[in-house]
Amino acid sequence: MFSAKTAVGLIRYRGPEVVGVLDSRAAGRTLGAILGIEHPAPVVASLDAGLGLAPDTLLVGIAPRGGGLPAPWRVIIVDAIEAGLDVMSGLHVFLADDPDLAARAARREVALIDLRRPPADLRLPREVRATPPHPRPFVVLTVGSDCNVGKMTAALEVVRAARAAGIAAAFGATGQTGILIAGGGIAVDRVIADFIAGATEQIIDDLGAVDWAVVEGQGSLLHPAYSGVTLGLLHGARPDAMILCHHVGRARIEGYEVPLPAPGELVRLYAEAARWVKPAPIAGFALNGHGAAPGALAEYAARVGAETGLPAVDPLADAGPLVQALRRVEQGAEPARAEETR
Amino acid sequence: MFSAKTAVGLIRYRGPEVVGVLDSRAAGRTLGAILGIEHPAPVVASLDAGLGLAPDTLLVGIAPRGGGLPAPWRVIIVDAIEAGLDVMSGLHVFLADDPDLAARAARREVALIDLRRPPADLRLPREVRATPPHPRPFVVLTVGSDCNVGKMTAALEVVRAARAAGIAAAFGATGQTGILIAGGGIAVDRVIADFIAGATEQIIDDLGAVDWAVVEGQGSLLHPAYSGVTLGLLHGARPDAMILCHHVGRARIEGYEVPLPAPGELVRLYAEAARWVKPAPIAGFALNGHGAAPGALAEYAARVGAETGLPAVDPLADAGPLVQALRRVEQGAEPARAEETR
Numbered sequence: 176m177f178s179a180k181t182a183v184g185l186i187r188y189r190g191p192e193v194v195g196v197l198d199s200r201a202a203g204r205t206l207g208a209i210l211g212i213e214h215p216a217p218v219v220a221s222l223d224a225g226l227g228l229a230p231d232t233l234l235v236g237i238a239p240r241g242g243g244l245p246a247p248w249r250v251i252i253v254d255a256i257e258a259g260l261d262v263m264s265g266l267h268v269f270l271a272d273d274p275d276l277a278a279r280a281a282r283r284e285v286a287l288i289d290l291r292r293p294p295a296d297l298r299l300p301r302e303v304r305a306t307p308p309h310p311r312p313f314v315v316l317t318v319g320s321d322c323n324v325g326k327m328t329a330a331l332e333v334v335r336a337a338r339a340a341g342i343a344a345a346f347g348a349t350g351q352t353g354i355l356i357a358g359g360g361i362a363v364d365r366v367i368a369d370f371i372a373g374a375t376e377q378i379i380d381d382l383g384a385v386d387w388a389v390v391e392g393q394g395s396l397l398h399p400a401y402s403g404v405t406l407g408l409l410h411g412a413r414p415d416a417m418i419l420c421h422h423v424g425r426a427r428i429e430g431y432e433v434p435l436p437a438p439g440e441l442v443r444l445y446a447e448a449a450r451w452v453k454p455a456p457i458a459g460f461a462l463n464g465h466g467a468a469p470g471a472l473a474e475y476a477a478r479v480g481a482e483t484g485l486p487a488v489d490p491l492a493d494a495g496p497l498v499q500a501l502r503r504v505e506q507g508a509e510p511a512r513a514e515e516t517r
Numbered sequence: 518m519f520s521a522k523t524a525v526g527l528i529r530y531r532g533p534e535v536v537g538v539l540d541s542r543a544a545g546r547t548l549g550a551i552l553g554i555e556h557p558a559p560v561v562a563s564l565d566a567g568l569g570l571a572p573d574t575l576l577v578g579i580a581p582r583g584g585g586l587p588a589p590w591r592v593i594i595v596d597a598i599e600a601g602l603d604v605m606s607g608l609h610v611f612l613a614d615d616p617d618l619a620a621r622a623a624r625r626e627v628a629l630i631d632l633r634r635p636p637a638d639l640r641l642p643r644e645v646r647a648t649p650p651h652p653r654p655f656v657v658l659t660v661g662s663d664c665n666v667g668k669m670t671a672a673l674e675v676v677r678a679a680r681a682a683g684i685a686a687a688f689g690a691t692g693q694t695g696i697l698i699a700g701g702g703i704a705v706d707r708v709i710a711d712f713i714a715g716a717t718e719q720i721i722d723d724l725g726a727v728d729w730a731v732v733e734g735q736g737s738l739l740h741p742a743y744s745g746v747t748l749g750l751l752h753g754a755r756p757d758a759m760i761l762c763h764h765v766g767r768a769r770i771e772g773y774e775v776p777l778p779a780p781g782e783l784v785r786l787y788a789e790a791a792r793w794v795k796p797a798p799i800a801g802f803a804l805n806g807h808g809a810a811p812g813a814l815a816e817y818a819a820r821v822g823a824e825t826g827l828p829a830v831d832p833l834a835d836a837g838p839l840v841q842a843l844r845r846v847e848q849g850a851e852p853a854r855a856e857e858t859r
Contacts, residue, residue, distance in 0.1 A: 241640055242711070267709060298583055299742040302772045364711040367609060369584070371710050371745040396748075397793045400641040403713040403749020410744045430644045433794060447789060451739045452775060 179210055180323055181236035181265065184352040186214045188331060195219050195228040197251070211465060222254050234355070235264040242267025252276060261286040265351030267365060290351040291362035297370040298377070300411055309384040312345075313505045316414035317461065318392040318445050320435045322401065324422040325490070327353050329461035329497075330391040332490035333418065336498045337387055345382040347390035349375065349408060363411075364393055364404045371407025379412065387501075390414070396448055399431045409449060416458040416504040417445055418497055423475040424467035438475075439482035458500040460487035521552055522665055523578035523607065526694040528556045530673060537561050537570040539593070553807060564596050576697070577606040584609025594618060603628040607693030609707060632693040633704035639712040640719070642753055650722050654687075654730040655847045658756035659803065660747070660787050662777045663737045666764040667832070669695050671803035671839075672733040674832035675760065678840045679729055687724040689732035691717065691750060705753075706735055706746045713749025721754065729843075732756070738790055741773045751791060758800040758846040759787055760839055765817040766809035780817070781824035800842040802829035 202220035207213045219225045233255040256279045269289040280287045317326040337344035348360025361374045379388045394401030442457045449455040464472035479487035486496040535558045544562035549555045561567045575597040598621045613629040622629045659668040679686035690702025703716045721730045736743030769776045784799045791797040806814035821829035828838040
């Protein structure tokens with residue numbers, strides 16, 4: 176039931192705070208064995224077993240299709256509240272809006288934190304003559320061939336490598352796991368559809384006066400369920416450059432019969448959609464080889480190079496080439512960006 | 518304050534039910550003079566003046582940027598409730614969720630009807646092997662160069678002309694005015710962003726076993742604020758053919774510095790975006806010449822013909838050529854559609 180994506184993100188970027196993982200099917204195994212990421216926290220079968228690890232928070236990291244709260248999890252959440260834990264959730268349904276859970280949390284004086292809850296003051300993107308609150312940063316957006324291919328990880332690793340190179344880079348979180356890691360941001364898939372683009376602009380504004388705003392993308396332009404979120408986010412971010420993320424073992428959109436096109440076609444497609452509002456190039460590919468055949472990543476990277484001439488790397492191994500490629504775009508694109516007033 | 522778009526739609530398609538229009542700036546003038554559409558209902562300056570016309574419902578047809586309830590309108594709504602009127606609203610904020618308005622409405626036993634309120638059971642689009650509730654109709658989607666160019670009107674006029682030609686056609690409403698006219702549908706711009714495509718599929722399912730489902734599009738792929746809604750709706754509808762709607766006096770997206778491309782490029786752009794999930798051709802253009810220079814519509818239609826070879830007509834004058842063009846697509850595309858199982 177646990178979403179590997181949320182668990183891996185949390186362990187990778189907030190690892191020291193993780194004391195245990197609750198997964199009844201995997202109890203007793205190591206995180207390295209079940210998630211492919213080393214971490215000493217034990218996997219336990221029940222909340223009771225987990226309480227022995229002295230947690231202060233239960234994170235509901237499941238990602239059921241549609242975002243509702245499965246009945247077995249309600250019981251676990253009630254028990255966690257009664258045991259005095261705060262509860263964080265990335266579900267579409269908000270725990271704090273559930274009268275029973277809210278009453279129990281109030282009585283036990285624990286917090287119910289809904290990571291996807293949008294701010295109350297959403298707005299549309301600024302019109303053309305409006306003034307932004309800061310000089311506009313160089314905006315990087317990670318986009319993808321499908322969901323769950325590594326867009327958040329690529330953004331976080333580009334930020335890390337950019338900072339190492341002396342660039343004041345900030346991460347713009349657009350999904351629940353990114354928000355959990357960054358401590359800010361807006362889940363753009365949870366806002367009212369009219370406000371996808373405006374919320375994205377607001378996320379970038381809220382990063383303050385930075386050199387680079389590196390925004391995690393969501394979904395895929397090819398995804399039958401989520402393409403609207405993807406395009407709204409792309410046009411709201413108005414990026415100066417994009418990083419294209421792909422899982423090298425993926426041949427079609429998960430759950431739908433949409434084949435993923437060749438790297439050159441993916442590049443063309445995202446550049447086309449960006450251009451409808453503001454042109455932006457793809458600077459490079461961030462590849463994810465988790466669970467794929469050995470050599471598959473290097474093979475795909477070679478194909479990217481042959482078809483597009485762009486760098487293609489595993490950002491967890493070294494995001495440096497992506498930062499260098501982005502710097503080249505920034506330097507080349509500077510005059511064009513300076514012309515823009517919006 | 519009154520949105521001409523909602524007023525015109527209501528008068529055109531539910532005219533016999535309109536007893537008066539409340540617009541303090543235009544009071545005393547005729548609807549023909551202010552909206553360009555003939556109707557005997559008077560324009561009044563205040564609710565008090567309107568009550569003399571024996572209405573049973575106040576429709577809040579304003580469309581403020583962002584969709585909130587302007588303070589002066591709260592006073593009018595309170596007075597309408599106290600006068601025993603039902604109140605219908607197309608705003609993003611829901612009247613029935615306002616404790617004061619809800620308490621007053623309950624006391625006066627009147628209804629607060631929020632046209633944009635989404636159903637509680639939204640879902641994602643069916644996965645590939647799921648079975649639809651009916652044989653899939655021939656789906657037509659009206660798409661546009663910008664907001665407010667006539668997508669709803671084009672869809673309604675295509676339905677009317679198709680029915681006159683013996684086709685069992687139904688209108689799929691995706692916005693508050695369409696819902697008001699059709700008595701069904703979902704405001705896809707108001708649903709949680711993740712559910713845009715799923716809500717659109719649901720609208721088509723709910724039309725039942727029809728020959729043609731003619732769905733009104735929203736926004737534009739070129740719109741910096743709303744393009745996400747447009748693409749989600751396009752991929753959720755998975756149309757078999759599209760009608761491209763354009764206002765011949767429009768050169769750029771209203772409020773944003775995005776120029777509208779030539780007709781041939783508009784056709785290419787929508788066909789490209791559809792193809793990411795399911796290919797669909799543009800069958801023709803529905804043109805709106807309201808307020809434009811005389812001859813501008815004929816001139817643009819000639820340009821469409823020269824660039825694309827497609828028919829381009831004012832659907833209010835005669836939607837017949839669009840129905841004929843759609844029939845040609847339906848006949849030509851029949852084998853391809855029959856192959857699809859989803």
